[in-house]
Amino acid sequence: MRLELFTSAFCDPCHRAREVIVEAQRLVPALAVDEQDVAAHQERAAELGIRSTPTTIIYDRAGGELLRAEGVPTLPRLLTALAQALD
Numbered sequence: 001m002r003l004e005l006f007t008s009a010f011c012d013p014c015h016r017a018r019e020v021i022v023e024a025q026r027l028v029p030a031l032a033v034d035e036q037d038v039a040a041h042q043e044r045a046a047e048l049g050i051r052s053t054p055t056t057i058i059y060d061r062a063g064g065e066l067l068r069a070e071g072v073p074t075l076p077r078l079l080t081a082l083a084q085a086l087d
Contacts, residue, residue: 001028001085002063003078005035006045006055016072017054024078031082060085 005021007014018035025031038045038053048057051070058067058081067081 001030001061001082002032002034002059003082004057004059005033006038006041006048006050006053006057007035008038008053011053013072014054017056020073020075020078021056023075024082027079028082058082058085 003021003024005017007018021033025033036044038050054070054072056067056069056073056078057065058078060066066085067077069077
């Protein structure tokens with residue numbers, strides 16, 4: 001199970017998103033998190049159409065995009081999407 005988090009250096013909501021994702025990772029140890037700074041990974045961000053930070057993308061087992069959330073995700077929403085990713 002994989003989550004990709006797109007952030008930028010001086011983004012306060014990005015810090016809050018990171019905190020929510022750390023908690024989700026504590027509850028779901030199998031969750032692999034890949035954080036991408038949009039300035040350092042401009043090609044990847046453009047490829048995925050990232051327009052704002054933070055943006056969280058959760059992928060299903062086959063690697064397809066299951067959930068995309070702009071802004072700070074809530075823990076319940078993340079956990080629900082992660083449960084769906086396990087199906």
